[in-house]
Amino acid sequence: MSDSTPAVTREAAETAAADGGAPPREASSIRLEGLHKRFGRDTVALDGVDLTIEAGEFFTLLGPSGCGKTTLLRILAGLEEPNDGRLLIGGRDVTDTPPHRRSVNTVFQSYALFPHLSVRDNLAFGLRMRGESAAERERKVAEVAEFIQLGSLVERRVDQLSGGQKQRIALARALVCEPDVLLLDEPLSALDAGLRSQLQVELQRLQKRLGMTFVFVTHDQDEAMVMSDRIAVLDGGVIQQVGTPSEVYEHPANAFVARFMGHDNLFAITAVDGDRVETRLGRLRLDPAEQRAESDGWLLIRPETLVLGDTLPAGYNRLEGTVEERLYRGSRIEYRLAVNGQPLMVVASNLGQRMHAVGDRVVIGVCPEDLVRVAA
Amino acid sequence: MRKRTLNRGLAGFWWLTLAFLYLPLAVVVLFSFNSVNSAAHFADVSLRWYHQLLGNEQILSAFRNSLILAIVSSVIALVIGCLIGYGMYRHRHRKLGWLIVLIYLPIVLPDIVFGISEMAFFVQINRATGLLEPGLGTMIIAHVTFQIPFVALIVYSRFVGLDPTLFEAAKDLYASPFKRALHFLIPTLKPALISAFFLSFTLSIDDFVISFFTAGPESATLPIYIWGAIKKGVTPEINAIASLMIGAVLLAALVSLLFNRPRRR
Numbered sequence: 001m002s003d004s005t006p007a008v009t010r011e012a013a014e015t016a017a018a019d020g021g022a023p024p025r026e027a028s029s030i031r032l033e034g035l036h037k038r039f040g041r042d043t044v045a046l047d048g049v050d051l052t053i054e055a056g057e058f059f060t061l062l063g064p065s066g067c068g069k070t071t072l073l074r075i076l077a078g079l080e081e082p083n084d085g086r087l088l089i090g091g092r093d094v095t096d097t098p099p100h101r102r103s104v105n106t107v108f109q110s111y112a113l114f115p116h117l118s119v120r121d122n123l124a125f126g127l128r129m130r131g132e133s134a135a136e137r138e139r140k141v142a143e144v145a146e147f148i149q150l151g152s153l154v155e156r157r158v159d160q161l162s163g164g165q166k167q168r169i170a171l172a173r174a175l176v177c178e179p180d181v182l183l184l185d186e187p188l189s190a191l192d193a194g195l196r197s198q199l200q201v202e203l204q205r206l207q208k209r210l211g212m213t214f215v216f217v218t219h220d221q222d223e224a225m226v227m228s229d230r231i232a233v234l235d236g237g238v239i240q241q242v243g244t245p246s247e248v249y250e251h252p253a254n255a256f257v258a259r260f261m262g263h264d265n266l267f268a269i270t271a272v273d274g275d276r277v278e279t280r281l282g283r284l285r286l287d288p289a290e291q292r293a294e295s296d297g298w299l300l301i302r303p304e305t306l307v308l309g310d311t312l313p314a315g316y317n318r319l320e321g322t323v324e325e326r327l328y329r330g331s332r333i334e335y336r337l338a339v340n341g342q343p344l345m346v347v348a349s350n351l352g353q354r355m356h357a358v359g360d361r362v363v364i365g366v367c368p369e370d371l372v373r374v375a376a
Numbered sequence: 377m378r379k380r381t382l383n384r385g386l387a388g389f390w391w392l393t394l395a396f397l398y399l400p401l402a403v404v405v406l407f408s409f410n411s412v413n414s415a416a417h418f419a420d421v422s423l424r425w426y427h428q429l430l431g432n433e434q435i436l437s438a439f440r441n442s443l444i445l446a447i448v449s450s451v452i453a454l455v456i457g458c459l460i461g462y463g464m465y466r467h468r469h470r471k472l473g474w475l476i477v478l479i480y481l482p483i484v485l486p487d488i489v490f491g492i493s494e495m496a497f498f499v500q501i502n503r504a505t506g507l508l509e510p511g512l513g514t515m516i517i518a519h520v521t522f523q524i525p526f527v528a529l530i531v532y533s534r535f536v537g538l539d540p541t542l543f544e545a546a547k548d549l550y551a552s553p554f555k556r557a558l559h560f561l562i563p564t565l566k567p568a569l570i571s572a573f574f575l576s577f578t579l580s581i582d583d584f585v586i587s588f589f590t591a592g593p594e595s596a597t598l599p600i601y602i603w604g605a606i607k608k609g610v611t612p613e614i615n616a617i618a619s620l621m622i623g624a625v626l627l628a629a630l631v632s633l634l635f636n637r638p639r640r641r
Contacts, residue, residue, distance in 0.1 A: 079544050099547040112545035116563045126549035129559065177549065 028090035028103070028180035028213055029055040030076065035085035037071050037237075045071040046082070047237035053215060053230075055090075058207045060216045060224040063234035064260065069217045072234070073183050076215060077106045090180055100129070105174035106183040109190070111166045113158040119169055120145075120154040126177040144176040164195050171203075175210075182207075184216045188223065200226050221261050225249060233257045254375045255298050264345045265301040266374065277373075280342050284317045287369045298374040303334070303345040305370035308356065312365035319344075319364040323356050337362065401622055408615035415610055425616040435617065438601035442581055445512060445597060449519035450576035454569060456520065457527025457576075462561075464528065465535035479529075482522050491589035494518045498590060511592030518590040519583065523576040530575070534568035567635040574632035578625050 030053040037046040046068045053059045061069035074080040075087060078099030087095045094102055105126065113122050123144060124137045132140075145151040148168045153161065161169065167187060174182055184203075188196045204227045207214045218224050224231050225245040233240045233248060233256075241253035252258035258266055271278035272295040276285050279299050312318055321339035333355060335346045346364065356362055407415060411422035429435055460479065464472065482490065498514045501507060508514055546560040562569075584599035591600055598621060602614055 077544075077548055079547065099544075100550045100552055104548075106545070106548045108541045108545060110539055110541050112539060112541040114542060114545070114560065114564070116566070125546075125551075125559075129546075129550040129552075129555050173549070 029053060030181060030213065030215070031086075031088040031091075032072075033086040033088070035072070035075065035082045035087070037068070037075065037080065037082050044237050046075075049085070049237070049239055051232060051239060051242065053213060055213055056211045058204060058214045058216065058227060058229045060218060060228035060231045061234060062218060062221060062224040062231050062260070063240075064219055067234040068237040069219075069234050070185060071237075073106075073185055073215060073217050076181065077104055077183055078102050079106075103180040104183060105177050105179040105181075106185060107167075107170050107174050107187045109186045111170040111187075113161075113166060113169060113173070115158050117158070118154070119150075119156050119158065119161070122158065122169060123154070123173050123176055125173065130177070140176050144172045147175075148172045163190055164199070167191060167199065175212075179212070181213045181215060184214060186218055187216075189218075189220075196223075197226075203227060221249075233260060235260075250302070251372055252300065252374055258298070258300055258374050263300055263302065264343075265303055266298045267301070267342065269295060269297055269299055269373070271295050275368075281339050281344065282319060284366060284371060285368045286371050286373070290371060290373050292373060297376050300372040300374045301344070301366060302370060302372075303347040305367060306344075306346045306348075307365035307367075308335070308346060308348060308362050309365065310363055312363065313367075315368065317366035317368065317371075319366060321362060321364055323358050323360045323362060326356065326358055328355075335362075337364065339364065404615050405619045405622065407612060408619040410612050410615075413612055415612075425612040428613055429616050429620075432613070434596075435598075435601060435613075438596050438598045441512060441595050442597040442599075445515050445519060445587070445595075446577045446580035449516045449523060449580050450573050452516070453520045453523035453527050453576045454573050457524045457572065458531050458565070458569070460524065460528040461531025461535065464532045468536070479525050481525075483525050487522075487583070487585035490522065491518070491586040494521070494586065495589040509592060510590065510595075512595045514590045514592070515587055515595060515597075518586050519580045522583075522586060523579055526575055526579065527572040530568050530572040531565060534565055538564065571632045571635040574628045574635075578628045578632065581621065581625060581628070 030051075032049050032051040035046050035049040036044075038044050049068075049072060061072055063069045071080060075082050076089075078094070078097060082095065085095075086093055089102070089104065113119075114125065117125065120141060123141045127137045127140060141154070142151070145154050148171065150165065150168055150172065153165060153169070158166070158169075167190075171184075171187065188199055188203075191199065200223060203214075203216075216224075216227060225248075228245055230242060230244055231248050232242045233253075235256050241248055241257045243251075243253075248257060249261050252261055252263070255266060267279040267281055269277045269279055272293065273283075275288060275291055276283050277295075277299055284299065307313075307316070319339050321337035321344060323335050324338050324343070325336035327334040327336075329350075331350055333348050333350055335348065335356060337344045337346060344364070407418065408425055409421050409423070410418050411420035411424060464476070464479075494514075494517075495510075498508045498510060498517075502509060508517075542560070542564070543556075546556045551559060582599075584603065587597050588600055588603070591597070596604070598617060602617060605611070605614055
């Protein structure tokens with residue numbers, strides 16, 4: 001899985017060819033080397049970031065607010081200068097290049113559409129500043145308006161647009177410049193849930209079709225997993241993990257990443273004995289691949305891997321607990337159990353079996369292959 | 377019952393206030409159309425005094441001076457005030473305490489103090505260097521100084537109302553600093569600039585005290601002319617000038633208001 005990135009680019013090219021869409025454009029890779037950024041004397045926003053983003057990748061910077069993801073994006077755009085380190089786009093050092101000379105465009109969180117201009121003039125702004133001819137501008141704006149299906153809006157004023165329309169115009173205004181890299185700063189955070197998930201899919205398709213390098217910033221791990229080829233999880237100005245969505249979700253590099261990806265079932269490992277680990281849940285057998293001699297760190301049990309029932313498949317770990325809480329979610333049922341006094345979350349698909357009631361005594365099966373050791 | 381009486385009382389008070397504000401103006405305008413030379417008796421409607429105005433070389437010259445002074449000083453104040461307003465916006469996160477006070481001070485300083493100090497200052501410079509002979513030049517400098525704070529504040533407040541990421545979007549979309557000014561800052565500020573210009577214009581046309589202290593023998597403005605003429609008694613000619621000035625100032629104030637209205641969402 002770790003060498004999946006070049007394949008992604010190939011895939012993008014193939015998809016583009018198969019769609020009969022635009023041929024993949026000259027996408028650019030990004031290299032960050034030892035980036036440091038401080039604000040004032042003692043606020044450290046980035047504390048030594050090394051990262052390579054492949055050409056044509058949909059790459060997401062994920063983390064809580066204040067983790068440095070937006071600062072990193074602003075350094076890529078040229079809106080912020082690093083105190084230390086280098087930034088290369090397409091192999092060229094652009095650390096000291098001002099934003100208006102970088103082939104990078106940004107979709108801002110607030111959209112930042114110019115209120116004094118019509119939608120058409122907003123779309124043409126970048127082309128105009130780059131000195132492209134009126135005819136060329138006209139053609140490209142018409143093309144991009146068609147592309148995002150907002151051709152009917154070009155004469156409107158910006159304050160006559162809905163949130164979703166503004167979002168698309170902001171995207172189109174950046175895309176029409178055909179940059180090497182497109183930066184997206186939480187562009188969906190202001191939209192309601194329905195529109196948001198629709199645009200997540202659209203954005204991802206669009207990126208595959210254009211083959212452009214996208215760098216996407218979000219604090220929403222679901223959004224990051226749905227859209228990205230790879231994710232970098234940041235905290236405290238440091239990259240905690242870089243990997244594909246499944247790598248980051250299933251094999252978080254440390255407890256922070258695990259918690260941030262939404263995992264509740266983390267249990268401190270107190271002792272190790274061969275292929276068994278001791279936790280406050282009890283002794284559990286691990287897959288040999290997860291065996292390590294150190295008796296530290298955490299054991300991650302994903303709630304969707306747990307099985308409730310009296311008869312367990314061979315080789316499963318067996319735990320017993322009591323149902324403390326039950327949340328009915330339609331497609332699935334979430335149970336909060338107490339196992340040896342420890343809370344344990346279980347997510348069961350709603351397959352029409354008997355539901356367990358609060359207070360029921362249940363047997364829990366834990367497959368050794370689904371247990372993951374997580375560093376502290 | 378008591379509430380209705382109170383409301384009626386308040387309404388009456390409102391109309392009384394309006395009357396004290398605008399009836400004197402109405403009287404001046406009315407008597408400027410009087411056919412006879414009387415401030416007490418209105419005979420007939422006539423444009424006699426307006427005709428007489430046009431024949432009065434002193435009045436025409438004062439009118440010309442007022443106009444030149446207002447336009448030139450407003451243009452200069454607009455440029456300088458804009459730069460100050462932009463500077464205040466750019467550095468708004470810093471502590472600007474005393475600097476802001478320096479910019480605001482001319483607004484609250486009594487005109488008479490301001491006028492006397494300007495005069496004393498110009499006289500000193502004139503004596504030392506021979507420059508700044510009292511006249512339109514000194515008046516323009518004086519007017520610019522009291523117009524600047526108004527322009528700076530209007531421009532500053534317009535900037536503060538903007539989404540700060542717009543500046544970044546302009547950079548991100550390949551606009552060099554010069555193109556940012558030309559294609560983003562100036563168009564975005566246009567309403568505020570027009571508004572600030574007309575406000576400066578109004579303040580200048582309106583000003584008597586500061587003009588009086590900084591004027592030279594040849595540079596009497598309309599207010600200064602009126603002040604001089606009134607010593608010989610109020611003539612209907614003065615009423616006519618006053619009426620024209622009321623009209624001009626109302627127009628300028630209206631334009632200023634129209635362009636500084638918040639944009640509808």
